[in-house]
Amino acid sequence: MPSTGPSRRLPADGETRPRWPLALAGLSLAGAILSAYLWQAKVGAASLVCGPVGDCVTVNASAFSEVLGVPVALLGMLMYGALTGLSLVTWRRPATRLSQYGFALALAGALFSLYLTLVEAFVIRAYCVWCLTSWILITGIAWTWGRALRRAP
């Protein structure tokens, strides 16, 4: 018997699914690819191309690029991967409670990313263009997700 609770609600016939989760899934996927690249560079499997801005090698090699030995880039990849999945679930089932977990995760990512950016500025004194890109990406994802949840009925 199909569930009729709000967490299982499917859009009725003719009702269009919201598009924002699809956009967030795309952004999260981009974030996952970016983090995977930084992770591979961290473990020495890829060379890190920094471009003209900042010093991503110094940042990616600093003590703040890990949490208890786990590369932050790997944590980022897992977070973005989870956000991609949660976005798609939210797209398929807009009223699911999982959407709120997705927002909580994105918000945590945005806050931790903000902290890391402050560490870059005031402790390491070097900037990583890829990390700043990720910060903007996850902040955009969290902001969009939170706004959509506030507007939800």
Add this chain to the structure above:
Amino acid sequence: MRWPLTIALVLVGLLIGAQWWNYRQTASVIQAAALYYDQFEVDGARIGSPDAAVHVEEYFDFQCPHCHTASEVVVKRLLDEYVAAGTVSFTYRFFPILGPESVLAAQAAYCAIEMDAFWPYQAVLMSKKGLGNNGTYSRDNLIKYAGQLGLDTGAFRECLDGSESLQYVQQSYERALRMGLQGTPTFVVNGQVLRLSSWEDVFHAVDRALAAASR
């Protein structure tokens, strides 16, 4: 909307707390290592008085598990009991035979020599016990370890990427080959290559060399 915010704040608090705790721990371990080596006379990869009666060398590879053991069981004891007494001096010689990260780690150690920080730096590398080219001694990590020691990471990176460090390691490697060495760790006491059946053999050889020198 309130509970997602609570979850996010708790998660971020845990991550930041764990990172700072680890940062402090690492800093205190490194500081202790630096203080320990401060008591010795150091010249590059050599430690101890240049006038010591006996000179011990170890040809080693940062990725060799027996070298990790030797650093704890043999080198530490040599430093505490012989080098500190001024009777023995000890030198690490690079013999990177276990792949690209062995070479890179040796190059990084050369850069630490150039920056007068070889001993604490090698202690950090040895403590990581990297094996099998799995990223422990990746370029980024080697620079990170230098940064944790307070070395100038920009200059360190330049050295690591430069040809001089590779040349130095290459020369050390070729010297080991010329001596007919085939594995690591290999100990040499006053020019005599030791064939070990136990770690104690190193100390027996050192004691014999000391006895011969005092005659």
